[in-house]
Amino acid sequence: MTSAIKLAIVGVGKIVYDQHVPAIAARADDFSLVATASRHHTIDHIPGFTSIEAMLAAHPDIDAVSLCMPPQYRYAAARQALAAGKHVLLEKPPGATLSEVADLAAFAAEKGVTLFASWHSRHAPGVQPAKAHLAAHVPTAVQVRWKEDVRQWHPHQDWIWQVGGLGVFDPGINALSILTEILPSAMFLTQATLSFPENRDAPIAADLHFQDAADIKVHAEFDWRPTAQQGWDIIVTTVGGELRLTDGGARLWINGAGQALAQEAEYLSLYRRFAALIRAGQSDVDVAPLRHVADAFMLGRRKAVAAFYD
Structure with a gap:
């Protein structure tokens, strides 16, 4: 495929206006x-x-579809698009369950089309330099603080509080997508506490403890309640000092020195990757971040907290 790929978007909302449309226009x-x-x-x-x-009936010439609706509704749309022979990009998280995504991956392979489970935070400018540094400097401990005001970032979005909407894991999974990209060895959950508002079906905060086979500890704190001290930080202690990713991976500090990075272009990079996968006849369906979320719901202790009203 050498001409421009004819693309459709399903599920038009804030993230589409803010990120997808400008990125598509730029590519x-x-x-x-x-x-x-x-x-x-x-x-x-x-x-x-x-x-x-x-849409598919009116535009059979569509080559690819970006699915940007809430994850609870994504499977059926993805299955329809794949059945019609369309390449599919899944916004994060790629589905409501791991089993859904596994079925879609198998179906995409059967149909001979591309399926791309996209993780936009992995494309932040500091992520690949951090990965390269940690490959050469063994981590000894990791601290994650992912805290933001839900009223600012998800105002009046009821779906996010419903079963399958993930609650605080909607932003927290971005941290998990970075961790699973930059750490040199796989981690697994050992304990978790999930704080559920008494009037909601999804957590507003999560306290997670992981370790890897070498017993390196990873502690992650996700919280949707801060109104002043917001932050998206990953701090890694290594045998050679400290690595600090801030602003969701947009800035990188090594032993206190800020690193020169490329300009932020997460979604531009996502669509570059999607085009490359389509043209190579390949798929990319990494579910490691979603698996950690599933483990947290399986292993986590549920803690009731004050009701939340938007």
């Missing part, structure tokens, strides 16, 4: 946005439909 040699499907929103000057079925 015009790779993608041409030709349609959208969403119950409530459209994109100016792009044909819009209220269902993926109507």
